[in-house]
Amino acid sequence: MSVPRLPLVVTADPDLLDDLLRLAAAGGTEVVVAADPVEARPRYAAAPLVVIGADQASACLRARLPRRSRVVVVGRRAWPPGAAEAIAELRPVEICLLPDGEPWLVDRFADGPGRPLGRILAVIGGTGGAGASILAGGLAVTAVSAGHRTLLVDADPLGGGLDLLLGWERIDGLRWPALAGGGGRVDPPTLLRALPHRGDLVLLSFARDEAPVVPGDAMAATLDAGRRGRDVIITDLPRQLDEAAVLALQSADRAVLIVPAELRATAGAARIAQTIRFHRDELSVVVRGPAPGKLKARDIAAALRLPLAGALRPEPAMCQAVERGAPPASTGKGPLAELCRRLIRDLMRERRAVA
Template sequence: MPEPSLPLVVTADPELLDDLLRLAAAGGTEVVVATDPVAARGHYNAAPLVVLGADQVQACRSARLPRRSRVVVAGRRAWPPGVAEAIGELRPVEACLLPDGEPWLIDRFADGPGRPLGRILAVIGGSGGAGASILAGGLAVTAVSAGHRTLLVDADPLGGGLDLLLGWEQIDGLRWPALTAAGGRVDPPALLRALPQRGDLVLLSFARDESPVVPGEAMATTLDAGRRGRDVIITDLPRRLDDAAVLALQAADRAVLIVPAELRATAGAARIAQMIRFHRDELSVVVRGPAPGKLTARDIAAALRLPLAGSLRPEPAMCQALERGAPPASTGKGPLAELCRRLVRDLLREQRVTA
């Protein structure tokens, strides 16, 4: 079992650092210390908690560090000029001033380190009907079959609904509108307990009779709960990236773009890939057949200038099973199940290497 990651403190203020080290010790944890965003970048995503000193807020905003959950901005007595406004632009983050906020921050430090954080894999369709939801659902079903506690997040408001894909539309539980109404202020374990679930698979999807809007704060709460309470988190993201989708994309450990093996779909996917790469460096492609023009998966990956994560052949039997309400990859057989096993295995192998 890998050693869990430690909280990350980013500050060059010696007095603030002394305070934060003292509070971390009171919370029962050691920390990794970085003096600026450049030094912080290698630890930023894996840390269970990031505490940014007020002296580094402007620098972190300029460095375009990925948005993620569990980020706290800490200062002493009063915010320096411009920091309060910068905190607003870095949302969702929490903020506290010392010494008044010391008991609260000790509790935050006491939350970690614990078990290794869950790993996030984001799936994005390169075109309409590319099969992103089927791939996301297959990944979640496969992860559970392999013994991993899994959260599946439906973040595509214009998709058909992952609850329908799984045959879960009648299962009671919290949907996005209820979480949005709570303003994202939900205890992470309580959130996971409130969501629709079967066995080790938990789903957050949309309600069909309410506005399909996901605020960034609600997404941050969801990813935080998933990181802390699940082994694998799969997010099905929209091609039109809203604030919540950008946050999920930046928080993901891996991102996969799925593209049909067609020329026009590849041209459209190139624009989607360009948008994604604006928010993250790592991205790979899954190519879905059939290929009417005889384009190979390697041809398409080369055209997109992306590493090839895998390819999918047509599965008529699986498509028929989906129409009958069977979840994708539920038999554990076929190209989709094989690809999902490999992607999940690679995702968790990276955790063992980097932890």
């Protein structure tokens, strides 16, 4: 039986540590304690929650720990010198001053190891028109069909819009601009209820009449809500990584690059893969046919030095159905549906392994 992952507390302040241990116990969890970011680094990415003491905020900034959701910086009564400036650079993070913030922090600890967190799968196109949105939509539809509560996040400002892909453009609910104005601190169940949804699928996409901008704070709040309230979170990310996309990429449990089976597309995807690798180690590739030059999927994966997650054959009937408003993979048949089932199955197998 695997041991549950515990929240990580990073502080060398004995008085603050006493407070945090007391609040964690009130939230029904134990914690792992690290005195500084060097000691914290091996556990930082996998912890369900990271609580950084104000005494270590500047040190964590200098250590360039990877961005992730569910990070709280905690102080006692007032921020020590330099902490406020470090917090501004560490964003997006949540902040909490004790003793006023004690009830809120107890609730955060209570969300820790008691239940498995949702799993995030990021999808990135290796080139324009690679089919990232189709794959992301298919993954979300497939996850719901498999019985998983799912959040689909459209984070590509220049994409065609996942609401259009699903035929949801007329469904009421919050879009990115409304969430961006909320300051980044929201109640996760309230957020999920406010987004467009049908059954167990929830969508966050862009509005048509406002600038397509995704602030990092809004992305952090969204990923946190997804982790706490959904089983699966699918993010459709842009090739040009902004702050929000980097956060989503670094928070993902798995990331998939989709590449057309063409020489020039592969060359372009190599640059995208290099950028992604700067932010995370794990990355696999899906190769989409047809291959005009008879390139094999395994050869493209080898050229990119990435493990092959799967290959997709052309599906004219599915593409025609999408044009008529049917979500991708909604029939459960064809290469896309088959690949999506395997990717979701692997993702959730990993969830059970770490729960």
